Amino acid sequence: MKKNFLFVILLVLLFGCSPVYAATVIKKVAPAFWWAGMKNPELQILLYGEHIASAEVSISSEDITLQEVVKQENPNYLIVYLNISEAAPQTFNMILKQGKKQTVIPYELKERKPDSSQIEGFNSSDVLYLIMPDRFANGDSSNDIVPGMLEARVDRNDSFARHGGDFKGIEKHLDYIADLGVTSIWLNPIQENDMKEGSYHGYAITDYYQADRRFGNNEEFRNLVDQAHAKGMKVVMDMIFNHCGSENYLYKDMPSKDWFNFKGNYVQTSFKTATQLDPYASDYEKKIAVDGWFSQVMPDFNQRNRHVATYLIQSSIWWIEYAGINGIRQDTHPYANFDMMAHWCKAVNEEYPKFNIVGETWLGSNVLISYWQKDSKLTYPKNTYLPTVMDFPLMEHMNKAFDEETTDWNGGLCRLYEYLSQDIVFADPMNLLTFLDNHDTSRFYRSEADTKNLNRYKQALVFLLTTRGIPQIYYGTEILMAADKTNGDGALRCDFPGGWQNDTHNYFDAANRTPLQNEAFSYLQKLLQWRKGNEVIAKGKLKHFAPSKGIYAYERKQGDKSVVVFLNGTDREQTISLDTYREILPDTSAYNVLEDKKVELGKDLTLPGRGIYLLSF
Structure with a gap:
């Protein structure tokens, strides 16, 4: 009994007359911070800590509205919803009060980077x-x-x-x-x-x-x-x-x-x-x-x-x-x-x-x-x-x-x-x-x-x-x-x-x-x-031809620029008449991208087995 009395006296000397109540340990705050100026004015903050559901929640900010506090089946969670539509960048406190015990959680609303949206x-x-x-x-x-x-x-x-x-x-x-x-x-x-x-x-x-x-x-x-x-x-x-x-x-x-x-x-x-x-x-x-x-x-x-x-x-x-x-x-x-x-x-x-x-x-x-x-x-x-x-x-x-x-x-x-x-x-x-x-x-x-x-x-x-x-x-x-x-x-x-x-x-x-x-x-x-x-490939329209003699041809076109591809889908050399494909051949010559050279487009085109022409006009 005497030891207990001395302990109380020691507490009073150290901390004054008010009793001491330890704050609750908050294990998770999700998200840990947010930004002011977001288009969506609602912010959900999930709090996870030992038996926090019984807490009364308040906030220290004058331009943030505490919209809703939601308890879950599990007493270790609280879900806080805030309206931050009028909030400036700031750090404010979320205060969880359980009887005489009080837990203060600082929370930051950061300033958005210019043009982040x-x-x-x-x-x-x-x-x-x-x-x-x-x-x-x-x-x-x-x-x-x-x-x-x-x-x-x-x-x-x-x-x-x-x-x-x-x-x-x-x-x-x-x-x-x-x-x-x-x-x-x-x-x-x-x-x-x-x-x-x-x-x-x-x-x-x-x-x-x-x-x-x-x-x-x-x-x-x-x-x-x-x-x-x-x-x-x-x-x-x-x-x-x-x-x-x-x-x-x-x-x-x-x-x-x-x-x-x-x-x-x-x-x-x-x-x-x-x-x-x-x-x-x-x-x-x-x-x-x-x-x-x-x-x-x-x-x-x-x-x-x-x-x-x-x-x-x-x-x-x-x-x-x-x-x-x-x-x-x-x-x-x-x-x-x-x-x-x-x-x-x-x-x-x-x-x-x-x-x-x-x-x-x-x-x-x-x-x-x-x-x-x-x-x-x-x-x-x-x-x-x-x-x-x-x-x-x-x-x-x-x-x-x-x-x-x-x-x-x-x-x-x-x-x-x-x-x-x-x-x-x-x-x-x-x-x-x-x-x-x-x-x-x-x-x-x-x-x-x-x-x-x-x-x-x-x-x-x-x-x-x-x-x-x-x-x-x-x-x-x-x-x-x-x-x-x-x-x-x-x-x-x-x-x-x-x-x-x-x-x-x-x-x-x-x-x-x-x-x-x-x-x-x-x-x-x-x-x-x-x-x-290459804007032609990024935005150009696609036009293609049904394979003939095993050769598949298609065009990508934007404005007056185009790219034309010929693929030989056989193991044999194939020669095709270009008359069929004139609507995608705006000139009688083109730049062969794969070989870095000009290619003439006369009456016929010969492709080796599994050959490729990648032509830029």
Whole structure:
């Protein structure tokens, strides 16, 4: 008793007569800061801390309105909504009062950069270079293993493990990428993936507001974007709204069970997302496809919950404003709730009118993917507001067309002609992302042992870079990296040779590449540098002819300038009469881009087997 009395006396002497109450520890404030002057006046702030739901919330600012405080089933969460329409840049306090205990949370509204709303998105004048950060280059080995993170190993011999690539590695090779001739970099997810295994690919996000520390911190990512911009390149960021990682605090300690589909219990998706537009689909099929989980370690968000929707939408806008990215590629777009995703696309476009978003629409036909593009007649009177969709069916056709012998009625290049002739189904064919391969598919180039020469590679690249749409090149295509999906996804995402200090080969350096690799690199580089700033290819109209004698011809035209392509889809030399094609041949001579010389266009044109003419008028 005497000891207790002495302790009280000591407290009074130290702190005065008022009792002391420790403040609550706030584990998360999301987002950590925001900006004044945004077009949307509403700001959601998610607070996560031990038993904070009973707190009364107030704010110290005079020009910010406390709009709503929402409690969740879980007492560890509070969701605060503010109206900042009249707010100037400032730091104010959010005050959580629980009885005599008071917690003060300083919060900053930053000043927006001038013209930040006018960020220029990627478009058909661009070529995207897709990089998986963990597999491209390791520029800082000190962050390979971060203490406290769950996957604490790096093993380059294990295709499923982390290999150590990071922001610094990409930054060190920006000159290489720019010299190749691409104009934009698309990065697979860079946000935190603190999962026990398989975290290298990035598609199981555990914190939507933090870069994965094994790549670098948020500031280092922003610096990478700035450095890319300084070299004339845009940056596209991969995002995932359909699901998160099972180690995400929002799942491990759910605000409420309705934050996730099936009340947070694992139910596998059918992957049959065509049900979203199937007029005959059962209610069961629709629900299991959209609400089902991508995998057991990737719980599926319930985007019908308005708090979930706002949290995800704000996270994307935060990265655009913070890092100045030029575009977003949205993973598994048709797996998420239609109305929420449409609301997100519209919200981003209203804040950033020149921005672009491409949705992953991995579906089997042009009709199915056309449904997801903004202003599609198939969705009327609804609208996805998604500007760009991924043209997976064209990828499938290209992977077959340049193998097959073209006849005058089917196969080979006829596939491309017939597919493009159906572009009427698209609201905007120029806003389709076109590609030969990506991180989820077998690489287009198989192996040197399977190809006698680069004819297949060269024809495919000419077509990809001169047809309608926004081309994407997968990292390593320029040096003939090869992989087959039958060997697993990890094999599709192998390391770029030379990205690690002790690599046997450094293919970033032409001196270390094989003659065939240098031929491929130089060919692609020539095409990319020629395409850069070429308004005819970026904006020109497309006109094509049905293949005759195995030869496919088409034109891109803008004003009085045009580009004409002839592709021989057979292994035989072919001679064709040019009389058929006079409407796309404005002169009797043209510049042959591939050979850097003038070519005369008389009565006939002869193309060697698998030959190419790329003519500029």
